[in-house]
Amino acid sequence: GAGVSQTPSNKVTEKGKYVELRCDPISGHTALYWYRQSLGQGPEFLIYFQGTGAADDSGLPNDRFFAVRPEGSVSTLKIQRTERGDSAVYLCASARGGDYGYTFGSGTRLTVV
Amino acid sequence: AQSVTQLGSHVSVSEGALVLLRCNYSSSVPPYLFWYVQYPNQGLQLLLKYTSAATLVKGINGFEAEFKKSETSFHLTKPSAHMSDAAEYFCAVSEWRGANNLFFGTGTRLTVIP
Numbered sequence: 340g341a342g343v344s345q346t347p348s349n350k351v352t353e354k355g356k357y358v359e360l361r362c363d364p365i366s367g368h369t370a371l372y373w374y375r376q377s378l379g380q381g382p383e384f385l386i387y388f389q390g391t392g393a394a395d396d397s398g399l400p401n402d403r404f405f406a407v408r409p410e411g412s413v414s415t416l417k418i419q420r421t422e423r424g425d426s427a428v429y430l431c432a433s434a435r436g437g438d439y440g441y442t443f444g445s446g447t448r449l450t451v452v
Numbered sequence: 453a454q455s456v457t458q459l460g461s462h463v464s465v466s467e468g469a470l471v472l473l474r475c476n477y478s479s480s481v482p483p484y485l486f487w488y489v490q491y492p493n494q495g496l497q498l499l500l501k502y503t504s505a506a507t508l509v510k511g512i513n514g515f516e517a518e519f520k521k522s523e524t525s526f527h528l529t530k531p532s533a534h535m536s537d538a539a540e541y542f543c544a545v546s547e548w549r550g551a552n553n554l555f556f557g558t559g560t561r562l563t564v565i566p
Binding site for chain 2: 387441
């Protein structure tokens with residue numbers, strides 16, 4: 340597609356529930372990133388994929404967070420047993436391999452009530 | 453780990469005035485440096501990036517930034533502010549040259565006064 344697409348744009352869930360956030364990167368971009376942006380903060384790195392594999396997942400805060408990219412294109416960020424502190428905007432970005440400077444999507448605003 | 457400091461969470465300038473947004477990074481080894489802009493309810497858009505020996509980097513919308521190793525700074529400037537420049541600006545740095553994840557500052561909200 341023309342840009343990075345993230346769905347849903349907004350998600351409200353109850354504490355303890357499971358959520359999935361989807362990212363559809365720019366066609367042909369092999370690198371895909373997930374970031375989290377809390378209110379009043381800059382984006383914080385979560386995980387980086389090169390192709391299908393997670394090349395760096397050092398930013399995932401705990402084992403409730405997991406992400407996949409099974410075919411090297413669309414990625415899903417999965418959060419189990421959501422907590423109110425997980426409320427944030429989750430940003431996805433993609434880039435051509437070896438390129439520096441990502442293209443970000445508009446994000447998914449997750450609210451845990 | 454790298455860190456980025458953006459001095460001034462809010463900056464106001466008059467339309468037509470110089471825009472100066474400050475960014476300092478922590479590493480003694482020159483990393484890659486970036487400026488992103490975020491308009492309300494939109495994703496971050498890359499303004500410019502420093503990844504080479506050219507210390508003055510020109511970006512989109514008339515913005516430019518100068519990498520100063522001696523000051524560990526990468527300040528963003530624009531000679532003449534437009535109303536459309538009102539947005540949040542984020543400075544970001546890579547952990548090291550070639551690292552894939554970026555460390556972002558906390559952002560500076562730019563207001564342009566007519």
